[in-house]
Amino acid sequence: MQQIIVNGPTQLKGTVRIEGAKNAALPILAATILASKGKTFLTNIPPLSDVITMSKVLKALNAEVSYDEADEILTVDTSNGTATTAPEDLVDKMRASIVVLGPLLARNKEAHVAMPGGCAIGSRPIDLHLKGLEAMGAQFSQRGGFIDAKTDGLHGANIYLDFPSVGATQNIMMAATLADGETVIDNAAREPEIVDLANILSKMGADVTGAGTNTVRIKGVSALHGCEHSIMQDRIEAGTFMVAAAVTNGDIFIKDAVGAHNRPLISKLIEMGVSIEETDEGIHVVGTNQLKPVDVKTMPHPGFPTDMQAQMTLAQLLSVGTTVMTETVFENRFMHFPEFGKMKADYKIEGNSVIMFGPAQLSGANVAATDLRAAAALVLAGLVAEGETRVSNLQYLDRGYYHFTEKLRDLGAKIRRVSIDESGRERLVLNTIPSVTKLA
Numbered sequence: 001m002q003q004i005i006v007n008g009p010t011q012l013k014g015t016v017r018i019e020g021a022k023n024a025a026l027p028i029l030a031a032t033i034l035a036s037k038g039k040t041f042l043t044n045i046p047p048l049s050d051v052i053t054m055s056k057v058l059k060a061l062n063a064e065v066s067y068d069e070a071d072e073i074l075t076v077d078t079s080n081g082t083a084t085t086a087p088e089d090l091v092d093k094m095r096a097s098i099v100v101l102g103p104l105l106a107r108n109k110e111a112h113v114a115m116p117g118g119c120a121i122g123s124r125p126i127d128l129h130l131k132g133l134e135a136m137g138a139q140f141s142q143r144g145g146f147i148d149a150k151t152d153g154l155h156g157a158n159i160y161l162d163f164p165s166v167g168a169t170q171n172i173m174m175a176a177t178l179a180d181g182e183t184v185i186d187n188a189a190r191e192p193e194i195v196d197l198a199n200i201l202s203k204m205g206a207d208v209t210g211a212g213t214n215t216v217r218i219k220g221v222s223a224l225h226g227c228e229h230s231i232m233q234d235r236i237e238a239g240t241f242m243v244a245a246a247v248t249n250g251d252i253f254i255k256d257a258v259g260a261h262n263r264p265l266i267s268k269l270i271e272m273g274v275s276i277e278e279t280d281e282g283i284h285v286v287g288t289n290q291l292k293p294v295d296v297k298t299m300p301h302p303g304f305p306t307d308m309q310a311q312m313t314l315a316q317l318l319s320v321g322t323t324v325m326t327e328t329v330f331e332n333r334f335m336h337f338p339e340f341g342k343m344k345a346d347y348k349i350e351g352n353s354v355i356m357f358g359p360a361q362l363s364g365a366n367v368a369a370t371d372l373r374a375a376a377a378l379v380l381a382g383l384v385a386e387g388e389t390r391v392s393n394l395q396y397l398d399r400g401y402y403h404f405t406e407k408l409r410d411l412g413a414k415i416r417r418v419s420i421d422e423s424g425r426e427r428l429v430l431n432t433i434p435s436v437t438k439l440a
C-alpha cells in the first residue's frame, strides 16, 4: 500500500509548472484512430496512468504507438487500419475509453467496446453518446459486457443533447468528421477540451465549426490524415494549485496556467479575498489568512467545474462563516466529506448540497481518497491541518496528477510518498508514476 504523508500546517511558496490536460489528451488520443494517412505527432502529453491506459487501448486496436524521449513526442500511426474491439480489461479501468466508439465506428463501420468501468462519482450512463450515434445511422446491441456497434455508413444528423455531456459531444464530433453530410450538435458541451479536440480534428482535415459554443457543426469529409498537435494545459491541475495557494495563505506562480480556462474559479477566489494576477506566462496567486465565505454551484462549462468541487470545498471549509456547495453535474461527488470529517470539519449534506460551518480547525488524520479530485483535496487538507495526515488510495491521484508530491515539496510542503509493506515498514517512493516512455 502507498500513502502520502503530509505534516502541516505549511505555507506554500514558489513556482509550479502545469502539465498537458488529461481530459484533452484522452479524446485526442482516440481521435488518432481517424487518420487513414500519415502519422499523428502529439506533444505536451501528460504522463498519467489514464494516458498510459488510453495508449494501451490504441495498441490493442493495432495502432503503432511510439515515444521519442529526447523530443517528448508521442507518435500514433493508424494508417494501416485498426482493429475494432477495445478490450474489456483496459476499458474497464477508465470510463473515458468510451470515446473510442465514435472514431472506430466512423473508420471501420463497426466497433466492439466494453462497457466503461463504473465510477464512484455517479452512475455515468452513456445514453447520450448512443442516441447521438444512432441518429447518424449506427445500430447498437449489447452482448455480455460489450456494446456492439455497426453501421452501413454514418450520415449527418441534427442532434440535441439533453445535457451538454463532454464525452457525448466528443464521440459525436469525431464520428461526424467522416459521416456523409453535415451534423449539427445543439446544447453541445463548451469545455476548453472540446475546443482542443476541434483544433486537432481541423488539422487532420476535418470541417468543424462552433466548438466552444453550444452549437457545433461538422461537415463530413472522405478521409482524415495525421498532423502535429500540442495538448492544451491542464486547467484542473492549475486550479488545484490555485486553491493550494489560497488555503495555505501561500504565494504561488502557476506557470503556463491560462486564466480564460478558469474564470469561475478565479472569480470565486477573488471574492474570498485571494489576490490573483494573470500574465502571459501564467497565474500568480497570493492567499490570505482570512478567507471570506462564498457559496458555489457546479455547472457545465462555463460554470464552476465539478472537477474543482472537492478542492474548492476545502477553501470553503476554511473560510470564516457558513458556506454551501451545490453539485449539479454528478449525483455522488461528496464522498470526500466523511474524510474531511475525520480531520474535524463540520458539515451537513442535504440532497445535492453540502453546508459547511467554518472556519474549520483541521487536524491531521488517516484518510482515504474516494476519487481523483478528492485525492488532491485531501492532500491539500493535509497541508493545512495541524499534525500528520496520511492519504491512501493513491491510484486515484495518479490518474490525473503528475508528480503531485514532488511539486508540492518544491513549494515547501513537508510531504513524502511511501510504500508500506505487510510488516508496516515504510519505504520512500521516488517515481510515483511510470516514466513517460511507458506511454508507448
Ligand SMILES: CC(=O)N[C@H]1[C@@H](OP(=O)(O)OP(=O)(O)OC[C@H]2O[C@@H](n3ccc(=O)[nH]c3=O)[C@H](O)[C@@H]2O)O[C@H](CO)[C@@H](O)[C@@H]1O
Pocket (backbone or CB within 6 Å): 022, 023, 024, 026, 095, 096, 122, 123, 124, 125, 126, 127, 128, 129, 130, 163, 164, 165, 166, 167, 168, 189, 193, 300, 306, 307, 329, 330, 331
Ligand atoms: C475524460 C473527461 O473528459 N472527463 C470529464 C468529462 O467526463 P464525462 O464526459 O464522462 O462527463 P459528461 O459531461 O458526459 O457527464 C456529465 C453528466 O451527464 C451525465 N450523462 C453523460 C453522458 C450520457 O450519455 N448520459 C448522461 O446522463 C453524466 O452521468 C453526468 O451526470 O466531463 C466531466 C464533466 O465536466 C468531468 O467531470 C470529467 O473530468
Ligand SMILES: C=C(OP(=O)(O)O)C(=O)O
Pocket (backbone or CB within 6 Å): 023, 095, 096, 119, 121, 307, 372, 373, 400
Ligand atoms: C472525473 C474525472 O475524470 P474521468 O471522467 O476520467 O473519470 C476528473 O478528471 O475529475
